[in-house]
Amino acid sequence: MLQARNIVKRFPGVVALDGVDLDVAAGEILAVVGENGAGKSTLMKILAGDLRPDEGELLLDGAPLRLRSPRDAMLAGVSLIHQELSLADNLDVGANILLGREPRSGPFLRRAAARVMARSALESAGLDIDPDTPVADLGMGSRQLVEIAKALSMNARVLIMDEPTSSLTAMEADRLFETIERLRDQGTAVIYISHRLAEIERLADRVEVLRDGSHVGSLVGAGITRDAIVERMVGRGLDRTQGLRSGIDIEAGSRAPMLEVRGLRTARFPDFPIDLVVQQGEIVAMAGLVGAGRTELLRAIFGIDRPVAGLIRVDGKDVATRHPANAAAAGIAFVPEDRKADGLLLEESTGENMTLPSLAVHASGGVFRRRHQERDAAVGLIHRMDVRPDAPDLVAGGLSGGNQQKVAVGRWVGCEPRVFLLDEPTRGVDVAAKAEIHVLLDRLAREGAAVLAASSEMEELLVVSDRVIVMHDGSIAGELSRHEASEAAIMRLATGGGREGAVSR
Amino acid sequence: MNGAKKILGVFSLLLVTCVATSAMSPYFLTAYNLENLLRRTSLFGVISIGAAFVIIVGGIDLSIGSVVALVGCLLPWMLVEHGVSIWLAVPGVLGLGLVLGLCHGLLVQRLRLQPFIVTLCGLLIYRGLARGITGDQTVGFQNEFKGIRSLVKTRFPLPGFEDFAIPSTLVILAVVSTLAIIFLRFTVWGRHLLATGRNESAARHGGIRTDRYVVLAYVICAGLAGFGGMLFILDVGSAQPADFGNFYELFAIAAAVLGGCSLRGGEGSVIGVIIGAALMQVLQNAITLIDWIPDNIQYAVIGAVIIVGCDIRRGVSTYRLSSAAQIALTLSPARNSLEHARMESSACDTRFSPSFSVFPSASSPAARVVVR
Numbered sequence: 001m002l003q004a005r006n007i008v009k010r011f012p013g014v015v016a017l018d019g020v021d022l023d024v025a026a027g028e029i030l031a032v033v034g035e036n037g038a039g040k041s042t043l044m045k046i047l048a049g050d051l052r053p054d055e056g057e058l059l060l061d062g063a064p065l066r067l068r069s070p071r072d073a074m075l076a077g078v079s080l081i082h083q084e085l086s087l088a089d090n091l092d093v094g095a096n097i098l099l100g101r102e103p104r105s106g107p108f109l110r111r112a113a114a115r116v117m118a119r120s121a122l123e124s125a126g127l128d129i130d131p132d133t134p135v136a137d138l139g140m141g142s143r144q145l146v147e148i149a150k151a152l153s154m155n156a157r158v159l160i161m162d163e164p165t166s167s168l169t170a171m172e173a174d175r176l177f178e179t180i181e182r183l184r185d186q187g188t189a190v191i192y193i194s195h196r197l198a199e200i201e202r203l204a205d206r207v208e209v210l211r212d213g214s215h216v217g218s219l220v221g222a223g224i225t226r227d228a229i230v231e232r233m234v235g236r237g238l239d240r241t242q243g244l245r246s247g248i249d250i251e252a253g254s255r256a257p258m259l260e261v262r263g264l265r266t267a268r269f270p271d272f273p274i275d276l277v278v279q280q281g282e283i284v285a286m287a288g289l290v291g292a293g294r295t296e297l298l299r300a301i302f303g304i305d306r307p308v309a310g311l312i313r314v315d316g317k318d319v320a321t322r323h324p325a326n327a328a329a330a331g332i333a334f335v336p337e338d339r340k341a342d343g344l345l346l347e348e349s350t351g352e353n354m355t356l357p358s359l360a361v362h363a364s365g366g367v368f369r370r371r372h373q374e375r376d377a378a379v380g381l382i383h384r385m386d387v388r389p390d391a392p393d394l395v396a397g398g399l400s401g402g403n404q405q406k407v408a409v410g411r412w413v414g415c416e417p418r419v420f421l422l423d424e425p426t427r428g429v430d431v432a433a434k435a436e437i438h439v440l441l442d443r444l445a446r447e448g449a450a451v452l453a454a455s456s457e458m459e460e461l462l463v464v465s466d467r468v469i470v471m472h473d474g475s476i477a478g479e480l481s482r483h484e485a486s487e488a489a490i491m492r493l494a495t496g497g498g499r500e501g502a503v504s505r
Numbered sequence: 506m507n508g509a510k511k512i513l514g515v516f517s518l519l520l521v522t523c524v525a526t527s528a529m530s531p532y533f534l535t536a537y538n539l540e541n542l543l544r545r546t547s548l549f550g551v552i553s554i555g556a557a558f559v560i561i562v563g564g565i566d567l568s569i570g571s572v573v574a575l576v577g578c579l580l581p582w583m584l585v586e587h588g589v590s591i592w593l594a595v596p597g598v599l600g601l602g603l604v605l606g607l608c609h610g611l612l613v614q615r616l617r618l619q620p621f622i623v624t625l626c627g628l629l630i631y632r633g634l635a636r637g638i639t640g641d642q643t644v645g646f647q648n649e650f651k652g653i654r655s656l657v658k659t660r661f662p663l664p665g666f667e668d669f670a671i672p673s674t675l676v677i678l679a680v681v682s683t684l685a686i687i688f689l690r691f692t693v694w695g696r697h698l699l700a701t702g703r704n705e706s707a708a709r710h711g712g713i714r715t716d717r718y719v720v721l722a723y724v725i726c727a728g729l730a731g732f733g734g735m736l737f738i739l740d741v742g743s744a745q746p747a748d749f750g751n752f753y754e755l756f757a758i759a760a761a762v763l764g765g766c767s768l769r770g771g772e773g774s775v776i777g778v779i780i781g782a783a784l785m786q787v788l789q790n791a792i793t794l795i796d797w798i799p800d801n802i803q804y805a806v807i808g809a810v811i812i813v814g815c816d817i818r819r820g821v822s823t824y825r826l827s828s829a830a831q832i833a834l835t836l837s838p839a840r841n842s843l844e845h846a847r848m849e850s851s852a853c854d855t856r857f858s859p860s861f862s863v864f865p866s867a868s869s870p871a872a873r874v875v876v877r
Contacts, residue, residue, distance in 0.1 A: 304710070328712030342706045347771065356700055357711040359693040367692050411711065 001026045001061060001189050002047065002078065002158045008055035009042050016042040018213040019056070024158065024189045029180065031192045031200045031224075034210035035233055035430035040193050043210070044160050047191070048080030049073035079151035080160040087135050087143055094118035094131030097150045121153035122146075126179040140290075141172025145179060152183075159183065160191040165199060166428065169290040170491070177203055195430065197226040198458070209233055233431055244442050245283065245482070250466045255279040256315075258450035259301075259332075259419045264310030266296040269474025273310065276469060276476065278419070278450040283441060285465035286454040287490045293474040294454035295337060298421045302334040303327040314419055328357060333412035335405075337423035337454075343408035344396050351378035351392030353407050358414035377414055385410035386436065402426075402433020409440060420444055422453040426460060438464045458487045472496050511765035512777040518814050519784045522791060530794035536668035542783075542790055544657070547674035548736050549756060550782040553764070554685050555729030556757035557778045561689075562702040562722040563770025564613060564620040568627030569730040569757050572602055573750030575631040576734030581644040581743065591653055595735070602731015603724055605631070610720030628754065636746040645743025657739045674736060678779070681729070685775045698722065703771030730757075756785050759807075763814045784814065 002024050009017040017039045024030045034040050045051040047058065049067035058065040060076055067073050070080070087096045094114055095102075103113040118131035127145040135143060144164050151159055161180075165173040180190055180203060194200055200207060207219040209232040217232040219225075258280045263273040274297055278284045286294045300307040303321030312319045319330040327334070336342040344353050355374045360366045362373040378392045385406040387399070396407055405425065412420070425441065426434040441464055445451050455461050461468055468480045470493035478493040527533040552569055559566045576598045583589040583597070605627065612623045646654065657677075660670035689695035700708040701715040709715045733753075738744055762768065763784060764777030788810055792803040 302710075323714060323716075324709055324712045325714050334710060336710050341704075342710045345700060345703045345707055345771075347703060348700075356696070356708070356713075359696055363693045367694065369691055369693060369696065415712075 002065075003059040003062075004043070004047060004056065005059065006056040007043065007046060007053045009039075009046060009051065009053050016213050017046075017053070020210065020213070020215050022047075022208060022215070024191055026157070026187045026189050027184055029184050029190045029192055029203050029205050031194065031204035031207045032210065033194070033197075033200060033207060033229055033233055035432055038210040038233075038430075039213040040210055041162065042213075044080060044162060044191070044193065047073070047158075048078055048160055050080070074154050074156070077155055077157035078160070079154060079156035079158070080162070081144070081147045081151060081164065082162055087146060089134070089136040091135060092131065093122070093129060093133050093135055093138070093146055096135055096146060097121050097131070097153050099150075101154070117153060118149075121149040124152045125149035126175070126182060139169075139172060140167045141169065141175060144168065144172075144176055148179060148183075156188070158189045158191065160193075162193045163195065163428075164192075165194065165196060167290065170495075171289070173199070195428070196457075197229050200224065200229065201226060230431055244438060244464055245466055248281075248466065250279060250282045253279075255281060257313075258282075258315055259452065260311075260313040260316075261297075261301060262311040262313070264297070264300060264312065265308040266293065266300045266474075267305060267308055268296045269293050270308045272473075272475035274476060276452075278452050280418075280450055281445050281448055282467065283445045283451040283453065283465045285461045285468045286452060286471060287456075287461050287468055288454070288471035288477075288494050290456065292471040292494065294471050295423055296474075297471070298334065298423050298452070298454060301327070302332055302421055304334075328415065328417075331416075331418040333357075333415065333417035333420050335408050335412070335420070335422040335425060337427060339404055339408045340397075344404055346395070346397030348396060349393050350382060350387060350396050350399065350407055351375060353396045354378040354381045354392070354411050355414060357411055361414070381410045381414050384413065385440065400430070400433070402429040402436065405429055405433070405437060406440070409437070409444075413444070418449055420449050420451045420453075422451070424455060425453055426455070426457065434460075458490065461485070461490060462487070470494050508765055508772070508774050508777070512774060512780065515763050515765070515777060515780050515784060515814055518810070519780055519787060522784060522787050522810070526787065526791040526794060530791070530796075532794055533790070536666065538790070538794075540660075540669055540672055542786055544672040544674045544740070546779075546783045546786045547672065547678035548657075548733060548740060549753075549760065549786060550678045550779045551681050551736065552730050552733035552753060553757040553760035553778050553782040554681060554775060555726035555733070556754070557761040557764070557766050557773045557775065558685075558698075558722045558729075559620070559726040560758070560761050560766040560768060561770060561773040562698060562719050563705070563768075564719065564722065565624060565758070565768070566609065566627075566723065566726045566730075567621065567624040567754050568605070568609070568631060569726070569733075569754035570750040570752060571628045571631035571635070571754075572605060572727055572730035573734035573737055573753050574744070574746060575635040576602055576731045577738035577744050577749050578635045578639050578644050578746045580735055580738055581646050582639050584650060585644065585647060591650070595653070598735060599728070599731055602734070603728045605731070606724035606727025607720065609727060610723035613723065614716050614719050632746075635749075639746045641746055643743055643745045646739075647743075654739045654742070657736050674740070677736065681732075682775050682779060689773075689775065694718075699771055699773075701770075756782075759811050760785050763811060781814075784810070 004020065004022040007017050007020045008015070020039065020043060022032070022043065032040050032043070042051065046053050049070045049072050052067070058067065065076060067076070088099070097118045098114055103110045103117065115131050122129065122131065125145045125148040127142060127149060129142065135146065138146065148159065164176060168176065177199070180192070184190055192200070192203060201224055204224055205221070207224050207229060208215060209217045209229065211233065219228055256279065257277045259278040261274055261276045263275065265273050288294050296305065299305045301312055301321065303324050303326055306322065312321055314330045314332060317330070319326065319332070321327040321330070324334070340346060345356070355362065355378050358377070359369065359374070362377055363369050375392065382390050382392055387403050387406045387410065396404060399407065409425070426437050429437065438460065441451055441453065462485055466482055468485045468490060470477045470480065470490055472494055473496065477496065480489055532538055552573065556566060556569060579601070580594060580598050583594040584591065609623050609627060612618045613620050657674050659673040661673070662670040689699065697708065697713045698718045698721070700711070700713060701718045705715050734750065737750065760781035761773065761778050762781070764774065764779070764781030766773035766778065785807065788807050789803060792798050792800060792806055798806065
């Protein structure tokens with residue numbers, strides 16, 4: 001139905017797309033995969049009229065399609081749903097769906113007609129909510145479906161979704177998948193972009209793989225497997241991180257506890273005291289659905305949000321974490337989930353970011369900066385973290401997601417912390433960088449740090465941890481050793497299903 | 506870093522304005538005028554540096570002018586009308602500035618009030634207090650207190666220059682700006698302050714006490730405003746509470762922004778701010794000196810130049826600069842008879858006298874006080 005032929009797009013200094021062909025048929029789910037920087041987003045923006053190609057053409061039903069703006073694309077029936085949703089959360093659902101296309105007579109809104117239109121759009125998106133509901137009251141999953149409803153209300157025949165599940169819970173994602181499949185069955189063409197290969201395995205009828213701006217392979221039907229996708233994405237068989245922690249066998253209680261949390265009650269879940277211990281050199285992964293309280297727990301340990309009650313000990317010493325400064329002084333490091341908002345100064349250089357928390361270490365008397373020493377430290381950390389490009393003067397915002405994340409971790413390494421807290425350490429990071437970050441976590445633990453990492457990715461939970469703590473609705477639903485941990489066991493605990501053949505704590 | 510470029514941009518604008526003014530008025534380059542220009546620039550430089558600190562942490566302080574008024578009126582009021590000792594009055598008014606800044610900072614940081622609102626209320630409250638306390642009457646030193654007034658009135662003659670001397674206010678500005686530069690560029694605290702302004706959340710997640718730096722910035726700003734208020738009143742000698750310091754917050758903010766501070770926070774350079782303050786003063790001076798520009802449109806001219814300055818600041822474009830220079834230079838030469846007379850009458854005053862101001866225009870509040 002929609003075809004792109006020989007698309008070339010150049011940005012200053014790079015060829016983002018180098019003669020890419022892509023076509024999608026009615027009633028097909030086409031997954032487009034590739035590492036960050038492979039050209040997926042650029043291609044999607046071209047399809048949606050956000051960008052114009054330097055060469056090549058688009059065809060819709062065989063006829064040339066000239067898109068000068070996203071509006072042209074929408075009128076032609078091509079809708080792009082951005083990774084960051086673009087709903088106005090101060091308005092209600094109906095207003096968002098019909099924004100700019102409200103039925104009206106003269107200057108006045110025809111409310112009844114608007115409701116009917118909004119309701120039918122919501123129905124076709126499989127969302128059973130009232131159009132008057134404020135968007136602010138909806139979860140991320142429902143918002144995603146509202147976006148779809150909005151696209152459908154514009155008679156979208158081609159639906160492009162960019163990482164739609166990145167902030168959804170497993171349940172919300174399932175509902176989204178059902179909707180996508182139903183739309184496919186009704187004849188909509190869906191182009192689906194995701195880093196989560198399990199989703200692609202489940203959904204896609206066809207997979208097109210991009211690498212460095214070129215099309216490097218397709219997979220169809222039963223040929224769509226994670227290994228096959230990864231192999232084509234990175235251009236080599238992935239160096240499986242499977243064995244990362246296998247040589248290490250840390251029993252609970254076998255080593256000195258580095259981080260101890262006793263009776264910690266967060267403001268969000270004041271009824272559930274949390275106890276946990278992370279030992280020296282151990283990597284503990286924290287699993288759970290979105291909203292299970294993992295982020296709240298990490299933030300409370302680091303002193304960003306004040307806990308209601310509880311005790312935190314680092315290496316046997318009590319820590320009063322009323323402010324992140326206290327936690328940092330006690331040897332705790334925290335890499336937040338949203339690195340762009342909370343983790344980095346995007347406008348400043350990689351080097352400045354690297355030394356920010358450890359400035360006092362390099363300063364004379366702890367106050368007067370020694371630039372050379374700072375710079376040496378920054379360069380050292382950049383190499384140690386293997387940040388690419390390894391230029392300390394480049395602006396951090398210009399780095400890829402994976403390299404930004406290495407900076408977010410690396411800026412703490414300079415403080416030599418003993419406890420590392422990480423929230424979704426590989427979110428929005430491409431496959432290769434993911435593996436590198438896993439190796440990094442392993443190395444931090446081998447150097448003696450205690451690592452506690454919250455993650456929503458099963459592979460990460462299983463591959464990079466010595467132990468998995470599963471949270472559900474604000475409390476710890478159970479704990480799994482590496483031998484016990486499996487996708488099924490984790491899901492069972494995370495969804496409140498308890499533990500098979502064992503007493504849940 | 507493009508900070509240097511921004512400074513270069515506003516510096517070029519300053520040069521162009523100076524060259525254009527001196528081409529259009531023979532009095533601009535007189536030793537007398539330059540010395541007074543330096544004195545005024547130094548005073549405004551002090552309060553502009555304060556404004557820059559608040560802007561760097563992403564805040565704003567609209568109360569600077571009112572703090573200037575409050576301190577500037579309280580000092581002679583205490584000294585002359587109530588006979589308070591200098592050793593009590595001076596620390597008192599300077600401390601007042603710091604305390605007001607602490608209040609602003611705590612209201613912004615602890616109660617999460619918006620800086621615009623907090624300091625807008627400050628602007629109203631301190632002006633009201635200044636007028637209330639003094640009974641809305643002009644206060645002044647009445648030719649007394651030469652000792653403390655020598656703080657701003659002393660001149661350091663340069664050997665080889667007959668009429669020109671370095672005003673002591675320039676020395677004060679040099680000290681303040683050196684301290685500010687050391688703090689911002691050479692200490693960990695300065696880096697933390699800049700990081701707080703750039704991305705408060707990321708800085709806090711990096712273990713930085715962002716709350717303290719925000720409060721500190723407001724304390725520095727109001728503290729310097731108070732200090733500046735003292736210098737202003739020592740300079741002009743008497744003040745009318747209703748308009749002393751009017752608009753100074755806007756001059757200070759404009760100087761900071763011209764000098765490279767982003768209102769989004771995280772950026773700023775002390776040198777740039779001083780150049781910005783100088784540009785504001787040269788402009789006012791130019792409007793006064795150049796005959797065919799009516800004095801009463803001075804705010805319009807200043808506003809227009811700030812816009813041009815902010816545009817140039819985004820990156821020096823040689824084309825744009827050279828064309829701006831051409832326009833400025835091709836403007837018709839000035840007729841200076843009236844100005845000449847005015848300057849001569851001013852020049853009759855002794856250098857130490859409080860009754861001289863670089864802007865004898867009616868729209869400058871400081872000048873109005875002085876003229877009577």
